[in-house]
Amino acid sequence: MHEITFRRALLARLLRATGAGSLGASLAGAVGAACGSNVTMDTASAGSGGAASTVTSSASAGGGGAGGQTNLGGGSPGDAGLCGPVQTCFPEADGSACPTPESLVGMTAYLAGCPGAPGTCPRIEKVLSGPFTDAGTECCYFVEGTSIPCYVGRTFFLDEGVVKAELRPGRSWCRDPACPRPDPSALPAATRRALGEAWARDGLFEHASVASFSRFSMQLLALGAPADLVRDTHAACVDEVRHAELCLALASAYLGRDVEPSGLPMPAAVEVGADLAAIAAESALEGCVGETVAAVQAQASLLRATDPAVREVLAVTVEDETRHAELAWRFLAWALDVGGHPVRERVMRAFAGFHPAPPTPEDLGGVDLALYEAHGRMVAAEARAIADRALADVVRPCLCGLLDRRRGAPGAADARPTA
Ligand SMILES: [Fe+2]
Numbered sequence: 001m002h003e004i005t006f007r008r009a010l011l012a013r014l015l016r017a018t019g020a021g022s023l024g025a026s027l028a029g030a031v032g033a034a035c036g037s038n039v040t041m042d043t044a045s046a047g048s049g050g051a052a053s054t055v056t057s058s059a060s061a062g063g064g065g066a067g068g069q070t071n072l073g074g075g076s077p078g079d080a081g082l083c084g085p086v087q088t089c090f091p092e093a094d095g096s097a098c099p100t101p102e103s104l105v106g107m108t109a110y111l112a113g114c115p116g117a118p119g120t121c122p123r124i125e126k127v128l129s130g131p132f133t134d135a136g137t138e139c140c141y142f143v144e145g146t147s148i149p150c151y152v153g154r155t156f157f158l159d160e161g162v163v164k165a166e167l168r169p170g171r172s173w174c175r176d177p178a179c180p181r182p183d184p185s186a187l188p189a190a191t192r193r194a195l196g197e198a199w200a201r202d203g204l205f206e207h208a209s210v211a212s213f214s215r216f217s218m219q220l221l222a223l224g225a226p227a228d229l230v231r232d233t234h235a236a237c238v239d240e241v242r243h244a245e246l247c248l249a250l251a252s253a254y255l256g257r258d259v260e261p262s263g264l265p266m267p268a269a270v271e272v273g274a275d276l277a278a279i280a281a282e283s284a285l286e287g288c289v290g291e292t293v294a295a296v297q298a299q300a301s302l303l304r305a306t307d308p309a310v311r312e313v314l315a316v317t318v319e320d321e322t323r324h325a326e327l328a329w330r331f332l333a334w335a336l337d338v339g340g341h342p343v344r345e346r347v348m349r350a351f352a353g354f355h356p357a358p359p360t361p362e363d364l365g366g367v368d369l370a371l372y373e374a375h376g377r378m379v380a381a382e383a384r385a386i387a388d389r390a391l392a393d394v395v396r397p398c399l400c401g402l403l404d405r406r407r408g409a410p411g412a413a414d415a416r417p418t419a
Pocket residue numbers: 068069206209239240243
C-alpha cells in the first residue's frame with residue numbers, strides 16, 4: 001500500500017478505535033481545522049494536519065529504527081545525565097489554572113540547559129519553583145531534568161532511565177525454524193555490520209517492550225480498566241516477544257553469529273501506580289505517538305525492502321504496531337471518558353510538550369545505502385521525515401477527532417475512575 005494511502009487508512013482505523021470513526025477518513029484536514037488553537041502539537045511542516053504551533057515547551061525524540069521499535073530522530077540513544085536548574089514554560093490549557101509542580105515530574109519537556117547527547121530527550125525530575133505566569137498565557141517553572149534515551153513506542157522506563165538488556169552470544173531467542181533468515185552473502189562487510197547492529201538494537205528495545213506492556217497491564221488492572229484493554233495489552237506483550245525474536249534473528253544473520261538478550265536489569269521494586277492522568281499522558285506519547293509512528297515507519301520500510309525474509313518481518317511489524325497504536329488510542333479514549341477534565345488537560349499538555357528532535361548525524365561510512373534500505377533499514381533523516389508526516393497526517397488529526405468526540409460525549413467530564 002502506498003505511503004499516503006496507508007496513512008489515510010491508518011487514521012480511519014484509529015478514529016474508529018476511539019469511537020470517532022463515523023467522521024471518516026477524510027477527517028485529517030477538517031478535524032485539524034476544527035481543533036485549531038485548542039491543540040498545540042509540533043508536527044513540523046509536513047502533511048495535512050497544519051498545527052498552529054504555539055508550543056513553548058517541547059520534548060524531543062531521537063534514534064533511527066526501521067522496525068517496530070521505531071524512533072523519531074537519528075543516532076543511537078545515549079545515557080541518562082542530570083541537568084538544571086532551567087526554566088521551562090507551558091501554554092495554559094484552555095485558560096485554566098497552571099499545572100501543579102507534582103504533575104510535571106516525569107514529563108518530557110524542552111529544557112534549554114539540558115541538551116543531552118544526540119538521541120536523548122529531557123525529562124523533568126524535580127520542580128524547584130513555580131508556577132509563575134508570563135503575560136497570563138504561560139505557566140513557567142524552574143526545574144531539574146535528566147536526559148533520557150528517547151526511543152518511543154513501549155520503551156521501558158524506570159526512575160533510573162531506560163532499561164534494556166545487553167547483547168550476548170546465544171540463540172535462545174528465535175530457535176524456531178520459522179525464524180527469518182535473510183541472505184547477507186552478497187553484502188559488503190560494512191553494510192552487513194551496520195544492518196546487524198541496527199537490527200540488534202531494535203531487538204533489545206523490543207525485548208524491553210515486553211516489560212513495558214507487562215507493567216501497563218498491571219496499571220490497567222489498578223485503574224479498573226475494562227477486560228478488552230487488559231486482554232489486548234497481554235496480546236501486545238506476546239507480540240513484542242515475537243518482535244524481539246524476529247529482530248534478533250535478523251541481527252544474528254547479518255552479524256554472522258547468534259545473539260540474544262542478557263537479563264533485563266530489574267530493580268527490586270517496579271512502580272506501577274494508579275494515577276490515571278499520569279498513565280494517560282505517558283500512554284499518549286509512548287503509545288499514541290510512538291506506536292502510530294512505528295506503524296507508519298515500518299510500512300515505509302516495507303515498501304523499500306526487497307529481501308524476502310526482511311519483508312516478512314516488516315509485514316508482521318506493520319500489522320502488530322497498527323494494533324498496538326489502536327490499543328493506545330482506545331485506552332486514551334477510555335481514560336478521557338472516565339477521568340474527565342484533569343485527564344484531558346494532562347494529555348493535551350503531554351502532546352503540546354512533544355517535539356521530535358532534528359535528525360542527528362549517524363555513522364554509516366562505507367555502508368551501501370541502497371542495500372541498507374533493501375534489507376529494511378533507513379537513514380535517520382528519512383525516518384524523521386516519515387515521522388513528521390505520520391504526526392501531521394495521523395497523530396494530530398486523530399487526537400483532534402478524539403478530543404472533539406470527548407467534548408460532545410455526555411457526562412464524560414464528570415465521570416471518574418472506579419479505582
Ligand atoms: Fe514491537
